[in-house]
Amino acid sequence: MRPSIRVATFVTGALVTAALATGCSSSSNAPGAAPAASEKAVEGKAADAAAKPSEAPVKTPLVAVGKxxxxxxxxxxxxxxxxxSITLKSxxxxxxxxxxxxxxxKGQYAVLTLTVKNVDTANEGGFHPYGLMKWEDGRTAEQEASTLETTDTGQDVDATYRPGQIVTGDVVLDVPRKGGKVNFYDGLEAASLSFELPAK
Known part of the structure; x- marks a missing residue:
């Protein structure tokens, strides 16, 4: 092979190798480069999260008399x-x-007669209303309603219940006025149950 042909072949081979190397090693950091697959996945998840509506707050059940x-x-x-389970008897x-x-x-004594039952099949559960009952209505913010007063009827509903155990008794509250509702808090977040009080 003549020297000029060898040089031309070598130069052509070097150019082809350089072109292939440049095409395979494009960086995702280079201007105008397409994002890598992992970056596309992260962007897709962020878009999905933004498209989903925010979760609605949990609504506290409102229990009327007899329910x-x-x-x-x-x-x-x-x-x-x-x-x-709690039934508001009266x-x-x-x-x-x-x-x-x-x-x-301070306002008006209200006696709530409750039937409390553990309807779980495995665990004990407590109902401890003192300090956890708050009254409110449409014009007054939540007010502490618990008292140490008791009645002579029924049993003490403030207890820990094994599965299947049930107690009916009274809780005496001091509410600002008739009507409104009493919220019971088992935890620190939203009320666990609300009891609707009659206006008369």
């Missing part, structure tokens, strides 16, 4: 969860003498 509602009791020590507005107390309410 029942359920909530999940969460044991603060063991974190065991149990499904509990609501009665009373005077201090009707519950044998000389303590004057």
């Amino acid at each position: 029942s509602g359920t909530y999940t009791a969460d044991d603060s020590a063991t974190h065991a969860k149990a499904k509990m 609501v009665k507005y009373v005077s201090p003498s009707e519950i044998n107390t000389t303590n004057r309410p």
Whole structure:
């Protein structure tokens, strides 16, 4: 092979090798370069998240007289969860003498008769209303409604219930006025249940 042909062949081979190397090693950082597959996947997930509507807040069940509602009791020590059912049997507005107390309410005493049942099949669950019952209506923000008052009827509903256990008893509240609703908080977030109080 003549020297001029060898040089031409060598130069042509070098140019082809250089062209192939440049085409295969385009960097994703180069201006105008297409994004890598992993970058496309991240961008796709971000777009999907932005397209999804935000989750609606959990709505607290409102229990009227004669009706029942359920909530999940969460044991603060063991974190065991149990499904509990509460029936609002009745609501009665009373005077201090009707519950044998000389303590004057700030507003109006209301006696809620409740049936509490553990409807879970495995775990114990508690119902502990003291300090966790708050009253509100359309014009007044939540107010603490718990009292230490008791009645002479029924059993003590403030208890820990094994699966299947049930108790009916009274909770005496001090509410600013008749009507509105009482929110029961089993945890620190949204109310677990709300009880609708009659206006009369």
